[in-house]
Amino acid sequence: MSSDVMIQTQDLSKSYGSFKAVDRISFEVRRGEIVGFLGPNGAGKSTTMRILTCYLAATGGTAKVNGKDVFEDSLGVRQSLGYLPQRAPLYLDMGVLEYLRFAADLRDIDASTFKKRARSVVEVCGLAQVLGKEISELSHGYRQRVGLAQALIHDPPILILDEPTSDLDPNEKAEFLEYLKRIGQERTVLLSTHNLNEVEAACARAIIVSRGRVVADGPLADIRAKSGAVRTTLTVSAQGLTGASVSEAEVTSAIAAIAGVSKVDSLPSEGSYRLDLASPQDVDLRADLFRLAVQKGWLLLELAREAQALEDVFRDLTLGDERKNRDLTAA
Amino acid sequence: MNKVLTIAKRELRSYFDSLVAYVVVGGSMLGLGVWFFLMQQGGFWQIDRASVGRMFEFLPWTLSAMVLPLVTMRSLAEEKRTGTLELLITMPVTDADVILGKYLAALGLVGVLLLATLIYPIALFVFPFHLGALDWGPVFAGYLGTLLLAAAGLGVGLAFSAVSDSQIVAFFFTAVTLIFLHVVGNVVELIKGPVADVISFVSFQTRFAPFARGLVDLRAVVYFASVAILSLLFAFRSLESRKWK
Numbered sequence: 001m002s003s004d005v006m007i008q009t010q011d012l013s014k015s016y017g018s019f020k021a022v023d024r025i026s027f028e029v030r031r032g033e034i035v036g037f038l039g040p041n042g043a044g045k046s047t048t049m050r051i052l053t054c055y056l057a058a059t060g061g062t063a064k065v066n067g068k069d070v071f072e073d074s075l076g077v078r079q080s081l082g083y084l085p086q087r088a089p090l091y092l093d094m095g096v097l098e099y100l101r102f103a104a105d106l107r108d109i110d111a112s113t114f115k116k117r118a119r120s121v122v123e124v125c126g127l128a129q130v131l132g133k134e135i136s137e138l139s140h141g142y143r144q145r146v147g148l149a150q151a152l153i154h155d156p157p158i159l160i161l162d163e164p165t166s167d168l169d170p171n172e173k174a175e176f177l178e179y180l181k182r183i184g185q186e187r188t189v190l191l192s193t194h195n196l197n198e199v200e201a202a203c204a205r206a207i208i209v210s211r212g213r214v215v216a217d218g219p220l221a222d223i224r225a226k227s228g229a230v231r232t233t234l235t236v237s238a239q240g241l242t243g244a245s246v247s248e249a250e251v252t253s254a255i256a257a258i259a260g261v262s263k264v265d266s267l268p269s270e271g272s273y274r275l276d277l278a279s280p281q282d283v284d285l286r287a288d289l290f291r292l293a294v295q296k297g298w299l300l301l302e303l304a305r306e307a308q309a310l311e312d313v314f315r316d317l318t319l320g321d322e323r324k325n326r327d328l329t330a331a
Numbered sequence: 332m333n334k335v336l337t338i339a340k341r342e343l344r345s346y347f348d349s350l351v352a353y354v355v356v357g358g359s360m361l362g363l364g365v366w367f368f369l370m371q372q373g374g375f376w377q378i379d380r381a382s383v384g385r386m387f388e389f390l391p392w393t394l395s396a397m398v399l400p401l402v403t404m405r406s407l408a409e410e411k412r413t414g415t416l417e418l419l420i421t422m423p424v425t426d427a428d429v430i431l432g433k434y435l436a437a438l439g440l441v442g443v444l445l446l447a448t449l450i451y452p453i454a455l456f457v458f459p460f461h462l463g464a465l466d467w468g469p470v471f472a473g474y475l476g477t478l479l480l481a482a483a484g485l486g487v488g489l490a491f492s493a494v495s496d497s498q499i500v501a502f503f504f505t506a507v508t509l510i511f512l513h514v515v516g517n518v519v520e521l522i523k524g525p526v527a528d529v530i531s532f533v534s535f536q537t538r539f540a541p542f543a544r545g546l547v548d549l550r551a552v553v554y555f556a557s558v559a560i561l562s563l564l565f566a567f568r569s570l571e572s573r574k575w576k
C-alpha cells in the first residue's frame with residue numbers, strides 16, 4: 001500500500017448497544033487531499049471521526065491514520081492529527097493565547113517553536129485582534145477559529161474537522177472556507193458537513209455517508225454524474241427573430257418532442273421562457289435544441305448543459321434517512 | 332509527567348478564575364474562625380492548654396461534607412457535559428495523565444487551604460498572641476492526617492465526577508459517601524465484634540483520630556493511600572469506558 005494514504009478505514013463499525021451508528025465504512029484519504037465527509041445528521045460522521053481521533057474505540061474493522069493503527073498506536077495517531085470536534089468545545093474560562101499555549105504544552109512544543117507556530121497560526125486564522133480576550137467573550141465564529149488554531153498549532157499533516165461551519169453565519173462561513181483552502185494546500189483534510197455548498201467550495205472529493213454506510217465516494221463531478229442524469233437549461237425569448245410573439249406552450253411542446261428529453265420544467269423568468277430539461281447522461285441535447293430554434297425562428301438567449309446538481313444527488317442518496325424520520329410505522 | 336503538570340496547572344488556574352477556590356478557602360477559614368472563637372464552651376480565651384486540637388475536630392468534617400465534594404465535582408463531570416473532554420483526550424495525552432492532572436490540582440487547592448489554616452496556630456501561639464508554648468508535633472501530625480484524609484476523599488470525589496456528567500450529582504454522592512465514611516465510626520460504640528472491627532477500620536473518623544492526638548498511625552496512612560489509589564483507578568477505568576459505550 002502506498003505511503004501516500006494518510007487516512008484509511010477498513011470495514012470500520014461502531015455500535016451503541018444494538019444500534020449500528022457506523023456500519024462497515026471503508027475509505028482512503030491521500031496526502032494533500034481535502035475531502036468532504038458528507039451526510040445528513042445522524043449519519044455517523046462524528047462517530048467515525050471520534051474513532052479516527054481515538055476518542056472512541058471501534059466495535060469492528062480497522063482505521064489507520066498516517067500509517068498508524070488508531071488502536072495500537074493511539075498516541076502516535078493523535079500526535080499527527082489536528083482535530084476540531086463539533087461545536088468547538090473550548091475551555092471558556094481561558095484566554096485565547098493562553099489556550100493555544102496549553103494546547104502547545106500538551107503537544108510538547110517548546111517555547112521558541114511555539115512563538116513561531118503561534119505567529120503563523122494567528123495569521124492564518126485571523127486571531128490577532130482577540131489574542132488577549134477570554135474565549136467566553138468570543139462570537140461563535142471566533143471560537144471556531146480558535147478551535148482551528150489549536151488544531152494547527154503543531155503543524156500536523158492531517159486535519160480532522162467536524163462540522164466546523166455549521167453554526168456560523170454566511171460571512172463567517174465564507175471566511176472559514178477561505179482559511180481552510182489556505183491551510184489545505186499542504187495538508188490532508190477530512191471535513192464533515194451536511195452542507196453541500198461547503199463541499200463544493202472547498203473540496204475536490206466527497207465521501208457521502210448515510211445511516212452509517214458510505215453511499216458515494218469520489219470526485220465531485222463523478223458523484224454528480226452518478227445519478228445518471230444531466231440538466232440542460234435554455235431560455236427562449238418571447239419575441240421571435242422576426243419580432244412575432246412566441247407562446248410558451250408552443251416552445252414547450254416542440255422541445256418535449258425531441259428524442260431524449262425526459263422531463264421539461266419551466267422556470268420563472270420575464271419576457272422569455274426558461275426551461276429546465278432532464279435527459280439521460282449520454283445524450284447531448286444542445287445541437288438538437290439549436291437546430292430547433294433556427295428552424296422555428298426563436299431567439300435563443302441561453303443554452304447550458306450541466307450534470308445534475310450535487311444537492312439533488314445528495315438528496316437521492318440519503319433520502320432513506322428522512323423518510324425514516326417521517327414514517328411512524330417504521331419505528 | 333509534564334502533561335500531568337500542564338493539566339494540573341490549567342485546572343488550578345480555573346479554580347482560581349472561578350469562585351470555587353475563594354469559596355473553599357474563604358469559607359473554611361471563616362468557619363474555622365467561628366468554630367474557634369465562638370463555639371467554644373466557656374469561650375476561647377478560657378482555654379487552659381496550648382493546643383489546636385479543636386482545629387482537627389473541625390477540619391475533617393468540613394473537608395468531607397463540603398470542601399472535597401466541591402473541589403472535585405466539576406473535574407470530569409463538567410468537562411463531559413460541555414464536551415471539552417473530547418478535545419482534551421484527543422490531544423496526545425493518556426487517560427492517566429488526565430486523571431492524575433485533575434487529582435493533583437484538587438490536592439493542590441486543598442493544600443493551599445491547609446496552608447491558609449496555619450494562620451490560626453501561628454496567630455495564636457507565635458504572633459501576635461502568645462497563648463503559651465505550642466507543641467508543634469501534634470500540629471504536624473494533625474496536618475498530615477488531614478492531608479491524607481483529603482487525598483482519600485478527593486479520590487472518591489474524582490471517581491464520582493468520572494461516572495456522572497452532572498456536577499451536582501457528583502457533589503451529592505461524594506458528600507454522602509464521605510459523610511457516611513465519617514459517621515460510621517460512631518456506630519462502633521454501639522456494636523461489638525468483627526463487624527465493629529471492619530467498620531472502625533474503614534471509618535475516616537476512627538482512622539483520623541490518632542493523628543488528632545499527635546500520633547502518626549502507619550495503618551491509617553496505608554488505608555487512606557489505598558482509598559485514594561483505588562478511587563483513582565476506578566476513575567481511570569470509568570474514563571476509559573467511554574470508548575466502549
Ligand SMILES: Nc1ncnc2c1ncn2[C@@H]1O[C@H](COP(=O)(O)OP(=O)(O)O)[C@@H](O)[C@H]1O
Pocket residue numbers: 016021039040041042043044045046047048576
Ligand atoms: N454516545 C452515543 N450513544 C448512543 N447513540 C449515539 C451516541 N452518539 C451518537 N449516537 C447515535 O449514532 C448516530 C450517529 O451519530 P453521529 O456520529 O453523531 O452522526 P453525525 O455526526 O453524522 O450527525 C446517531 O443516530 C446518534 O443518535
Ligand SMILES: [Mg+2]
Pocket residue numbers: 042045046047086162163
Ligand atoms: Mg456530528
